[in-house]
Amino acid sequence: MKINGNAIRTGMVIEHQGSLWRAVKTQHTQPGKGGAYLQVELKDIRNGTKLNERFRSSETVERAHLDQKEFQFLFSEGGMFTFMDLETYDQISIDRDLLGEDQVPFLQDNMTVIFESHEGNPIGVQLPDQVSLKVTEADAVVKGQTASSSFKPAMLENGVRCMVPPHIEAGTRIVVSTADGSYVERAKD
Numbered sequence: 453m454k455i456n457g458n459a460i461r462t463g464m465v466i467e468h469q470g471s472l473w474r475a476v477k478t479q480h481t482q483p484g485k486g487g488a489y490l491q492v493e494l495k496d497i498r499n500g501t502k503l504n505e506r507f508r509s510s511e512t513v514e515r516a517h518l519d520q521k522e523f524q525f526l527f528s529e530g531g532m533f534t535f536m537d538l539e540t541y542d543q544i545s546i547d548r549d550l551l552g553e554d555q556v557p558f559l560q561d562n563m564t565v566i567f568e569s570h571e572g573n574p575i576g577v578q579l580p581d582q583v584s585l586k587v588t589e590a591d592a593v594v595k596g597q598t599a600s601s602s603f604k605p606a607m608l609e610n611g612v613r614c615m616v617p618p619h620i621e622a623g624t625r626i627v628v629s630t631a632d633g634s635y636v637e638r639a640k641d
Contacts, residue, residue: 457510460492464515475492478490478491478492487508488508489508491504492507519569521566522538523577525562526543551576552576555630558583558612558630559579563579580630584625584627586623587609587616587621587625589622590616614633616635625641
């Protein structure tokens with residue numbers, strides 16, 4: 453499906469220069485001279501190379517057609533991660549590199565994910581937008597900092613460091629964004 457060059461969004465997969473690329477970062481730029489364009493950082497899905505491209509609104513790019521299906525995460529062994537198809541119960545194992553280093557810490561047992569494939573080849577996994585995790589360590593609150601909207605560093609059960617509000621203590625469950633590992637809210641469970 454053809455889309456305008458300025459319609460590319462983060463996470464979108466496009467066909468460009470004969471390969472599949474995932475948009476990692478996008479930035480709309482409007483210089484003082486000339487027309488506006490979209491600066492896009494692309495990552496090759498197959499080999500991981502990065503490319504910076506500029507797309508104007510008058511250009512069109514091919515958005516890759518991805519097959520998406522729900523899978524359940526079962527376990528990891530070595531560098532392989534095993535998922536199960538929720539309809540057929542077939543299991544598939546994918547390499548850690550295909551999953552992405554930023555997503556690995558947020559995978560939880562029995563988590564339902566969206567498995568993406570292109571022409572039968574797996575190309576990635578979409579995690580839920582948010583996950584609930586337990587705080588294992590949290591720095592003490594400095595007296596007087598509670599008046600302003602300050603945050604303090606905390607360590608989560610998955611080993612990720614996160615900035616949390618002063619009222620969050622060790623042992624508290626919080627909701628974290630899987631996109632950037634940022635604090636969203638206190639968990640309601």
